[in-house]
Amino acid sequence: MLSNNKDIEESNFIDSLIGKMTIREKLGQMYQICIEANNENVAFNLEDDRSLVKKGFAGSVINLVDRNLIQEYQKIAVEESRLGIPLIFARDIIHGFNLIFPIPLAQAASWNLELAEKAAAITAKEATICGIRWTFSPMIDVSRNPKWGRVAEGYGEDAFLVSSFAQAVIRGYQGENLSDPSSLAACSKHFVGYSATEDGRDYNVTPIPPRELNDVYLPPFLSSVKAGVATIMAGFNDLDGIPMSGNKELLKKLLRDEWNFDGVVVSDFNSITEMIFQGFCQDGKEAALKSIESEIDIEMVSLNYMNFIEKLIEEGYIDTELVNKCVRRILNLKHKLGLFKNPYSNNNFTEINSDFDNNVALELAEQSLILLKNNASFLPLKDDVQKITVIGPLADSKIDQMGCWSMDGDIDRVVTFYESIKSYCLEQNIELYYDSILPDCRVSFETIDDVTVEHIRRSDVVIVVVGEDSLMNGEKHCRAYLSLPLGQSKMLEKIAEINKNVVTVVYAGRPLIIKDILSNSTSVLYAWHPGSMGGKAVTNILFGKSSPSGRLPISFPRAEGQIPIYYSHKNYGRPPLERPISVNDGDFHNSIGWTSEYLDINHKPLFPFGYGMSYTxxxxxxxxxxxxxxxxxxxxxxxxxxxxxxxxxSYEVIQVYITDVVGSVTRPQKELKAFEKVFIKQEEIVQLKFSIPVKSFKFTDINGDFVVEPGQFKVWVGSNSEECLNMEFYVK
Incomplete structure (x- = not known):
């Protein structure tokens, strides 16, 4: 229903424009070209992209980031095409454009929604200067398998935490009004269940039971819709036998009809064609039919819509009005972005690379770092430290510190850990020595030269930076083994033999198996891939300028065999007996009862969801x-x-969990329902109040209805998912 004169005027404008369009021009709006890949434009006899745009046979462009080229293509669309419809330029901008913020999983570790929103707003400001008005972010797949490379791109294992960050990031990207020239249309992806890929391998099948789909994987997308997200991307995955690019039940009936989402839905890269390889479609014609019937508006890169929709209309398989609906949503997005009135980027912000932006990146990085071990309060480093040795290739790697999906990052804005600590040591008159030892983080370890051995021996502390390079996570970068590459592990072990005062900093895009790191370190700081200002953030934490306040957004397994491991699992009929944590992983012990356990490892995670140490x-x-x-x-x-x-x-993250004790179906042991990050001074007492609607306890019951069932509940409040105070209450 149109609410005011402005809506009526917009609708009339769009309807008038659709009335003037040929079917080929309509299909052009539904086609997204990739300038970078140029993906053989078979339908047009390999005509170049400029010709497509001039004919009105392209509606959006992915992967063009050069401002001058963007202006050139936009000028062709607006001034040389028949109807002058502007293009939308899109890009996978995941955690920063020129200034790179911590990876999304690290941002979730900050538990700071305000900082995540500010980071997204800064990203939008930078990207829109180039003329980019659409980002394929945030990724809001609930991720419980760290073997999956794209776990780095999301916000962890919990639906409530993911939903909270989804809304914050969408607000940051889109601002108060999409027509603002610095507003970036957000895209929640990947609808839906893509992260539950079998074995943690990308593009694999995702066998998710319907109740789990409703209660775990769908809520972040519903939160996005409620937050006004402009677009949604369908996933690559086959969900219970139906690829999402052709899943009419979820895309049409749920997303469109039940949730009333009227924004743009885009396919993933070539995913409509890939339904042929998945055995769901005979050919491109059938793929086009199933996708448009599911109301996917834009086909990214592949040409099934352009090649077959017109024929499907002629043969009576679909009605022209279905195409018009898709085009109407696309034009509506362009109208909301103000592209018809202002198609060119004329932003000329002088605040780029401002102190404010850099400070947001620094603070977000600091608050994402997680202290996992700190024997005898070794950190922060004391004033009597006179000599430090820094080891590891990641300590001075700008690219790897930025992490995955940072291809547009300005490398000159990156401050590595070595650069930062070098500057600090010069100021404090501390002797510093650096040796990468390994040329990169994947090679084998051979030896440490005598000079470096002597520096390690004489140092008050040895800081070793280990982990994953930027290409060891992200799309298609999945791992079967999550331990450190063997060369780094052996190097760390050798260093610990020379000097026991080892502080290990871990750069990674996922939870790693870190028992070798823990056993060879006095203190361990998990830094993720912390972005442009990450090196300075690590320095500030190590020397006590800030107290670590990051908390885990995902459980850390002891071994790959525990995966998936997550805090909100269901109750067992035969719960595992409590064993001493001192049971050595890999050692066999006799079963002491007919219970749900392993013979060779403790059943609990190494570190639970929500965990993190502080200096207080x-x-x-x-x-x-x-x-x-x-x-x-x-x-x-x-x-x-x-x-x-x-x-x-220091900051503390207060976490509130709910248990529904008995249900018509088995219920999770705990579910996060609220949290707040609060700065508390030493000896200060703060009283916090959380107001949680009872309706937020809804779940999918035995009849498939989404309800709150009456009965007994527990509320838990604490610093992580395992260490909590609790009280009982009842819902009638």
Missing amino acids: KFEYSEIKLNKIILDIDDSLEVYINVKNVGSVD
Whole structure:
């Protein structure tokens, strides 16, 4: 329903434009060309891209980032095509454009929605200067398998946490009004279940039970729709036998009809054609039919719509109005972006590379770093440190510090850890020695030369930077083994033999298997891939300028055999017995009961969801509720006191979980329902109040309905998913 005169005027303009378009021009709006790949334009006898644009046979462009070329192509579309319809230029801008922020998984580790929103807004400002108005981000796939390379691109294992970051990032990209020249249309992807790929291999099948799909994988997308996301991308995956590019049940009936999403849906790169290889379509004609019936508006790169839709109309398989619906949504997006009035990028911001932007990147990086081990409070480094040795190729690698999907990053804006600590040591008159030892992080370890051995021996602390390079995660970069590459592991072991005061910093895009790191380190700081300002962030944490406040957005396994491992699993009929954590991984022990356990490893994660250490300690007390018995329309109000009982001012992440004790179907042991990151000074006590609607306890019941069932519940409040205070309450 049109709400005002402006909506009516926009609708009339778009309807008038559609009325003037030929079928080929309509299909052109539904075709996204890739200038970089140029993907053989078979339908047009290899005509070049400029000719396609001039004829009106392309509606959007992916992967063009040069501002002058963007202006050139836009000028052809607006001034030389018959109807003058502007192009939209799109790009996979995942965690920054020129200024690179921490990877999304690291941003989730910050548990700071405000900083994530600011980072997205800065990214939008930079990208739109080039003329890019559409990003294929955020990736909001709930990710529970760290073998999957794209776990780096998302916000972790929990639907509520992912949903919260999805909304924050969408707000940051899109701003208050899409017509603002610095607004970037967001795209929530990959609809839906793509992260549940079997064996953690990209493009594999995703066998997800319907109830799990409804309760875990769909909620972030519904949150995105409620946040006003402009576009959604369909996934590559085969979901229960139906590839998402042709999944009418979810794309049409759920997303369009039930959720009333009226934005643009785009396919993934060549994914419509790939339904042929998946055995779901006989040929491109059938692929085009199934995709358009699912109301995918734009086909990315492949040419099935251009080649076959017109014939499908002629043969009576589809009606022209279905094409018009798709085109109307595309033109509506262009209108909302203000492209008909202002198709060219005329932004000339002087604030690029501003102190504000760099400080946001620095603060977000600092708050994403997670302290996993700190024997005898070795960190922060003390004032009496006089000599430091830094080891590892990742310590001074600008590209690897930025992480995956940073192809547009300005390398001159990157401050590596070595550059940062070198500057700090010069200021503090600390002797510093650096040797990468390995030329890169994948090669075998042979030896450490005598000069470096002597420096290691004489140092007060040895800081070793290990982990993954930027190409070891991201799309198609999946791993079967998650331990450090063997060369780095042996190097770390040798260093620890020479000097026990080892601080290990881990750069990675996923949880790694880190038992060798823990055993050879006094302290371990998990830095993810922290972006342009990550080196300075690591330095600030190590020397105590900031206290670590990152918390895990995903559980860390002890071994690959535990995967998938996540905190919100269901209850067992035969729960595992508590074993001493000291059981050595890989050693066999006798079963002590008929329970759900492993013979050769503790069943618990190495580090649970929500975990992270600080340079201080926090004490939780006096949990209170507003009511013990609640109605469906009530909100549960939870009160908790948190005291900083240490000697360092620091942030704490207070996490609130709910347990539905008995249901018509088995329920998760805990589910995150609220969190807040709070700065608490030493000896300060803060009282926090969380108001949680009872309706947020809904789940898919035995009849397939989305309901809150009456009965007994528990609320848990604490610093991670395992260490919590709790109280019971009831819903009637």
